[in-house]
Amino acid sequence: MRAGQRSALVEIQRNVPVRDESGQPISAWQTIGNPVWADVRHRSGMEALRGDTAVSVVQVSVRIPYPVLAEVAADTSMRLLCDGDVYEIQAVLPDRQKRRHADLVCQQIPARAE
Template identity: 50%
Template structure:
């Protein structure tokens, strides 16, 4: 995968449990790594949930294969503009093994 095709520096994060100031359990996010990526949005989906229309934004985030080692569907991708994407699946390039496409949805 040529470097010129990766146009955005993103942060891969994993969930981490902790406690807030009041001692309550909280779930936060911890940085795993920074990686250059290519983000391609798919067409938006609209669904009806609980009698309210909901918009779902999906994206494919392509990262180099070496950077994807250990990435799971429990993680998320955070962009520099603050947009967070939940990872739904990691789909490797089975031919050249150069990249991994992360199938994601925007966190709402």
């Protein structure tokens, strides 16, 4: 993957258990590794009903350099941050033949209405 194809800076995060001020266990997202330049491509978009509310569902493919995948060991329990948007990683598709990149199939997590 040429450097010119990497157009977005992304962070991969894992859910980790932490304790709040009162000592109760809660979960929080922790960035693993360093932010990395990736090729982010929006594949599809649709509208769905969730909790009697219409929300947009955006699916993207994020291509990251293979060494980054080996460093962070991304899996479907993690999420990805890109330009202020949060994406749930649904599948990890490594290029096992040439080991140059990995594609992360992601779905945007809609922002919650306050």
